[in-house]
Amino acid sequence: MAILAKGDVANLFSERQNRGMAITSRRYSNGEVTVLWKPELCQHSKRCWTELRAVFDPQKRPWIDVQAAGTAEIMAQVRRCPSGALSYELRHGEAGPGS
Numbered sequence: 125m126a127i128l129a130k131g132d133v134a135n136l137f138s139e140r141q142n143r144g145m146a147i148t149s150r151r152y153s154n155g156e157v158t159v160l161w162k163p164e165l166c167q168h169s170k171r172c173w174t175e176l177r178a179v180f181d182p183q184k185r186p187w188i189d190v191q192a193a194g195t196a197e198i199m200a201q202v203r204r205c206p207s208g209a210l211s212y213e214l215r216h217g218e219a220g221p222g223s
């Protein structure tokens with residue numbers, strides 16, 4: 125699979141929206157933070173699961189366990205996702221990158 129540059133990902137996102145194609149978004153909530161996962165945008169950088177394996181483990185289903193770390197730690201890791209595949213929403217309305 126080819127690795128997409130950041131601009132390519134943005135173009136892919138726009139192209140899917142222009143064609144009316146839905147971007148898949150899966151949600152994982154611990155009641156305080158909800159992590160959103162958009163697989164079509166993932167660049168497979170491995171950053172999430174090499175830096176916070178307790179939460180992001182591609183060997184498990186579901187692969188995101190938001191009970192396995194604190195909300196602040198999860199938010200910090202999500203912000204390090206280079207592609208926008210990961211984002212978050214807080215219960216009181218704040219949203220993280222890509223959401």
Ligand code: SF4
Pocket residue numbers: 165166167168169170171172173204205206207208209210
């Ligand atoms: S950090 Fe983002 S781009 Fe990298 S593997 Fe995780 S979800 Fe995909």
